[in-house]
Amino acid sequence: MGNTQPVGRKVTLSDIAAGCDVSRATVSLVLRGSPLVNKHTRARVEEELRRQGYVYNRAAANLRRRTSSSIALVLNDLANPFFAEFAAGVDEVLGNAGFVTLLGSTGESTARELAVLGSLMEHGPAGIILSPAEGGDAEQILAAVGTQTPLLLFNREVGGDIAACDHWDRLFLDNQHGARLATEHLIAQGHRRIAFYGGHLSSSSCQQRRAGYVDAMRKAGLPVAASWMVECIPNRLDAVAQCDQLFADGAAPTAAVCYNDAVALGLMLGLHKRGLQPGRDFALTGFDDIAEAAVSAPPLTTLAVTPRARGRQAAELILQRLQEPSSSPRQTIVPVQLLVRASSCPPHVA
Amino acid sequence: MGNTQPVGRKVTLSDIAAGCDVSRATVSLVLRGSPLVNKHTRARVEEELRRQGYVYNRAAANLRRRTSSSIALVLNDLANPFFAEFAAGVDEVLGNAGFVTLLGSTGESTARELAVLGSLMEHGPAGIILSPAEGGDAEQILAAVGTQTPLLLFNREVGGDIAACDHWDRLFLDNQHGARLATEHLIAQGHRRIAFYGGHLSSSSCQQRRAGYVDAMRKAGLPVAASWMVECIPNRLDAVAQCDQLFADGAAPTAAVCYNDAVALGLMLGLHKRGLQPGRDFALTGFDDIAEAAVSAPPLTTLAVTPRARGRQAAELILQRLQEPSSSPRQTIVPVQLLVRASSCPPHVA
């Protein structure tokens, strides 16, 4: 059931109480800044606290009070700068509110996600912020976290019986609208054969982005060839590898809306390998606006999602939920902003 | 003293005990997989645990056993991909060992660092992994964490009376050797006027990298002009801003060893603004090998530090320390590897 470590002798309330000849209860009152204790006693106690180097044992207090001062943050991919920024935002707000962040990263494995959730639950977090791994199952997650602990779903919907989890709060990006913006931009640049490149069809964010793309294409009266919808693992490596699929048959696209920035950057490399210069011979857009997007060659047109602000927002949402545990669940969809850079050139006339 | 949240009624040991008519002690034995309990009893208890949806309260157990199952991870900049990868590596190993990661990010503020450490200490972590904020003071940190909790210092030395903290373990990159490798490489390419660009002189890693640079220059019999040592905040923005300093007087350098990749990428932009093409008119190297380095224009010659592996290593070191609390403190210096890419061209002949 997991490892633990003995911990050296610690100074406790009783030590302080004994040290300045008052009861434990009084020391406890001092610690919590109660107005009931006499000014003079308080000074004496505080002096003794300093003298003995007392450190508060919040676990014991939480046990007695049946409270919690931690929030679990479970991410499918911490190494992704998008989630790293998100985590920084979460921790910033939680820290200010006096909560501590219990971190869990799942490396996009649903098995590990369940294990991590189980392990974190044993520490009794007051709430959970979860960016689920791809292909996760709502009921299994629900079984792992129970119905007592509020959960905020971030970034992705989970698979399975979602109805069972309709009391979860949700914070999503406006994927569909973002992809539509990108597609409309490419159309306005003059492209007619536009692909949607990358991502897993099984992920909700990919479906939404595809939907936005299809929307825009249809609204412009443009066709969508089957070979223009290319799946790949949403990282740079596989994005390079799948590049050739775009050019497999005759009506090759002249532009692509990519699932995200990592995929777009990978596609750039793939294009180079085919002798095409992205931003001149082929136009493309990303999603996320990771730091790299501004400095790639060419700089990448993409959708800004301000992950740090999202992290702050997620933390605030979960804190609000703790305030009003029984108000109806809230779904928040945050708008994204199109950043036009050099990668989304007009079509190249050969 | 921080916020807390009430937590719903939970199923406890006693509920299970009552539910299948055994004592709390027996249930506890079952939970810990003790061989003492009868096969049949165990089955009955396990069934009841499932039935009632019991979740283990590790805080209570830790209190009684005087143990801890968490490790604090305090980082000066989570949003930096280097540290994000590091954190992912740490969490991976800690999770496998049954520990949970308490996250704290300080945003490079020493005041916040002390506050975060104080808050985390109240949760009684078994150990601490700390990448200190710049300009921190050893004695203050020591006061915040006490002498009972083992601490692993990562990446940077702290200022102040280091002697007071010589029982801390340390894990550093071989900054000096890395910078020497980069400098020697530029010299081998034919450069003679080479600058060291970026970083804060107050940070130990910057000092070490400068030392490696100076070493290599001296060994090659090359001069180091004062104007070739340019300080800047180690991010892209300030790196762009300070670029002109390199060309302030006559003997402008033809190459630069940069403090890290962010600075190098910023310098590239700055060079562009001056009409210089990095990788052709000016050579430069970075440090870290962030993802971006491989795909910048030109791709950046840099030093690979494999942050995820460092994270795993840090976690392993702290776990080892928990095994043998009193063995003598260990300082680990990990080698770095030079990755030659296009940015470190030979000198341009105009």
Place this chain on the structure above:
DNA sequence: AGGTAAATTTGGATCGTTCCAAATGCAAGG
């Protein structure tokens, strides 16, 4: 059947804090 050893089970104290009802001290008023 009786006795002993082994296998199981169990109450009660405990970890470090908070809660609560009750006790104490103190000054003013009659």
Place this chain on the structure above:
DNA sequence: CCTTGCATTTGGAACGATCCAAATTTACCT
């Protein structure tokens, strides 16, 4: 001097687990 009222202080029982010594049951021998 004795109430009364207010400001302080305080024991002891929780919280949910674990430890330990002792109690109970079961198994095995003669």
